[in-house]
Amino acid sequence: MDQPVRHDSMRARNLALVLGEVSRGGPLTRAALAEATGLTKTTVSKLVGDLLDARMVTEAAAVRDGERGRPGVAVSLSGDHLGALGLEINVDYLSVCVMDLTRSVRLRRTQAVDNRYSISTDVARKLRKLALEAVDEAGLTIGGAVLAVPGPVDPARGLLHGAPNLGWRDIRPAELLDLPVPVAVDNEANLAALGELWFGSGAPDFLYVSGEIGIGAGLVFGGALFRGTRGFAGELGHVVVDPGGPPCRCGGQGCLERYAGQDALLQAAGLLPFGTDAEPVGGRGPAGIATLVERLRAGDGRALDACEQAGRALGVALISAVNLLDPGTIVLGGVFAPLFPWLSGPAARSLSRIGHAAPRLEVSAVGPDAASLGAAAQVIEQMIANPATHLSRA
Amino acid sequence: MDQPVRHDSMRARNLALVLGEVSRGGPLTRAALAEATGLTKTTVSKLVGDLLDARMVTEAAAVRDGERGRPGVAVSLSGDHLGALGLEINVDYLSVCVMDLTRSVRLRRTQAVDNRYSISTDVARKLRKLALEAVDEAGLTIGGAVLAVPGPVDPARGLLHGAPNLGWRDIRPAELLDLPVPVAVDNEANLAALGELWFGSGAPDFLYVSGEIGIGAGLVFGGALFRGTRGFAGELGHVVVDPGGPPCRCGGQGCLERYAGQDALLQAAGLLPFGTDAEPVGGRGPAGIATLVERLRAGDGRALDACEQAGRALGVALISAVNLLDPGTIVLGGVFAPLFPWLSGPAARSLSRIGHAAPRLEVSAVGPDAASLGAAAQVIEQMIANPATHLSRA
Known part of the structure; x- marks a missing residue:
């Protein structure tokens, strides 16, 4: 009974080896795959056959296998299935x-x-x-x-x-x-x-700040997420900006979210009446932020003040985050991305109070659906x- | 030329293997060491001989090698050299x-x-x-x-x-x-x-808070230190408790250190006149804290208020730390250890505002020279x- 199980798990491991090489370095010939994985050409051919059957890879036009040897058929990931x-x-x-x-x-x-x-x-x-x-x-x-x-x-x-x-x-x-x-x-x-890690700047160490109605953060360290003991790390929105500040839905007081969350921003800018059932002026979701950006571009005083305040509060929370986490850079995403030109200045000024050199603030390149x-x-x-x-x- | 180098590096690796086993599981016989390391008994005997010569290990009284076989001489770490x-x-x-x-x-x-x-x-x-x-x-x-x-x-x-x-x-x-x-x-x-990890409770996930004149923290995660990108992580003393608070030596404002650092505590308790050249009432270093503890035990109002305020500020900073780092438990060390009975209550009350279950506050068992x-x-x-x-x- 042991034999087929062992064979299956070895095949699974080898399939992963081959597909991993194709994913990282493809298109690759079978010969190049054999060299990269240390498997025999016969084994590689069998595995590539299985992956072709599963339509996970595809064979591209013949390529020359380095300088020497005859042209090989290159294997790459298939996006068709x-x-x-x-x-x-x-x-x-x-x-x-x-x-x-x-x-x-x-x-x-x-x-x-x-x-x-x-x-x-x-x-x-x-x-x-x-x-x-x-x-x-x-x-x-x-x-x-x-x-x-x-x-x-x-x-x-x-x-x-x-x-x-x-x-x-x-x-x-x-x-x-x-x-x-x-x-x-x-x-x-x-x-x-992770969206920023794979589709953004590609830096391996950064704190991604996700500005939405709530504010969260994901710490990427050495190319991997730091999740904390229970998976709750990165709750930047509930870092305390002012312990005597307004109550937050989390049960706390003076959390960053109450100063720089999307609702707080739109309210401060006069675009969202107070009260949870109120309809925002510019519309829900991205529309509200688009309206805010329009007003900022037009030099609207209330909109500019709202971003100044929110940016300053964000900077205060980031002082705490930088002191505790020491991230490589700080990437502002979500609604903070379109608002970056107005938020980043005051945030950076708050952050510059930190004792040692503060990490750079960057705008996310990934977009709102990161x-x-x-x-x-x-x-x-x-x-x-x-x-x-x-x-x-x- | 390659041969001796390779031999040396293999010997170094094998010495580390043997000494590692002795350190983790000793006293161990040569036979047990051979089994644990996968090396031959002859190789193990040669390596143990080298370690004996270097006085890194010692041979203890004869022990029986499990049930079977003749009694062996057990090898353990030597504390003598x-x-x-x-x-x-x-x-x-x-x-x-x-x-x-x-x-x-x-x-x-x-x-x-x-x-x-x-x-x-x-x-x-x-x-x-x-x-x-x-x-x-x-x-x-x-x-x-x-x-x-x-x-x-x-x-x-x-x-x-x-x-x-x-x-x-x-x-x-x-x-x-x-x-x-x-x-x-x-x-x-x-x-x-690390002192707490190796000589304290032995838990693999915790945030150690070191209360001194300054306040620092070390995050142990999975039995290893989390250091951040530049090695600056864990600067809990400069987490912002109140952005409008008093200036801090770091260049910031309202840092935790200004509320719960040793000088701040002694000043609030009336034991340290303001000004950097002032001589504390109870004496420098541990003496000042010992005097504070005496007064707390005697029910001195000013001392009790000082700890109440400091504990509350510590709790506010810990809300931010828990939201960002999600530690398993929080261990209070340094001068916070003798003050734990008076600080932990107000700190825990601040911390209980956090949305999800707050981690437990524990007192360090290691002492002031952790x-x-x-x-x-x-x-x-x-x-x-x-x-x-x-x-x-x-």
Whole structure:
């Protein structure tokens, strides 16, 4: 009984070796793959055959194998068959992204919607519809999904401990979604940080700050996420800016979110009446921030003051974050990206008070759907690290 | 030429394998060592012979080698010959610790001294004298030293970037010490956290808070220090408690240190007149804190208020630290250990405002010289990991 099991696990390991090389360095000939993996050419040919059958790789035009030898057929990842689903539930939008195995985005959908104090099953139903439509339109076979949510998550149990801005507590969102593929759950700032790592500047050490209704952060250190003991690290939005400040939905007082979160910003700029049921002037989701940017460009005093205050508070919270985490650089994403020209100055001035040299503030190059992008890419990473489980889906 | 080099590096690796097993699991017979390392008994005997010659191990009374076989002679670490030096320069004391290879502390010396705005060469001269006396008295051959300093350090370059409370900037303290053994430099809170890891509760995930004139922290995660990108992580003392608060020596405003550092505490309790040249009522270093503890025990109102305020500020800074780092537990050390009964209540109350369950506050079991203890133990770790470099010293 032992023999076939051992054979299977060795085959799985070797498939991962070959696909990993193709993913990192492809297109590669079978000969180059044999050299890179240390496997025989016969074994490589058999494995490449399996990956071709599974449509995970494709054969490109003949290439010359270095200077010597005859031309070989190059193997590269195939974007035509398998794909991954990145999903996000945030406070004022839902987002879906379909990515193929080559990490090309095939389709992105964002829907503005007010999820404040929402019923989780209703939100899940809306996202399910959006996701199924996107999968249908993209025409790929989806190997798995990761869902980004705005609160601390225990990824092993798929448990969202709490999302104060949604009014949710101890929820398993993947079960509510009920999609026909496995769905993992993670924190949106963590996934947005992975989006920045894989699709942004490519720096291995940075603190990604995700500005939304809530504010989260993902610390990438040595090319990997630092998650803390329970997976709750990076909750920048609840770093205390003023212990005597206004109460926060988390139960605390004077949290950064109350000064620099999207609602706080729009309220200070006169674009969002106070009160949770109020309708913002410029519209929900990206529309509200677009209106704020228009006013900032027009030199509107209230809008400029709002960004000055928010930037200063962000800088104060970042002093604490830099003192505790010592990140390589700080990348501002989410709604902080379009507001960067107005926020970064006051934030940098606050931050310059720090004793030693403060890290540079940078604007995220990834865009507002960094989290669903990072989510989909995480599925692709796992598919490439473990291709054997996807062979049967071909 | 290649042969002897390869042989030497293999011998060095095997010596480390054998000594590592003896350190983790000793006393062990040669047969048990051969089994644990996968080396032949002949090779093990030769290596044990070398380690005996170097007096890094010793042979204990005959033990029975499991159930079967004849009795073997057990090998264990020897505490009789090699040792390590742990050193600390802090703002109001110097500390020295000599530890033998079995991690037994052979000698500890702490000297109260005012190092505020001091001349680094003067302080180095005092510590050098203390260290040489301790080494002389302990009677061990010292393999190396690590020096703890109260500020951010680049350990690779041995560079102390700045210690605002000493008034030092960009100094290489090891060069000033000029000891006859190699001296590495590291941050005192980091080394105290290692002291707690190796000599305290043994938990693998915790944030060690080092309360001194300054306040530092060392994050231990998975049994290892998290240092950040430049080695500056854990500067809890400069987390902002109130952005409109009093100026701090770091250049910032309202830093935790200004509310809960030793000077701030003693001043609030009426035990230290304001102004840097003032002489404290209870005496410098541990004496001042001992006086404060006496007054707290006697129910002195001003002392109790001082701890209430400091504890609350510590709790506010810890809200930020927990949100960003998500530590397993929080261990209060340094002067916060004797003050734990009075500080931990208000700190825990501030901390309980956090959205999810706050980690437990614990008191350090290691004592005020945790940093020099951790420093010496780090040298021992390195000696055991690399015994070949110490063979010639025998």
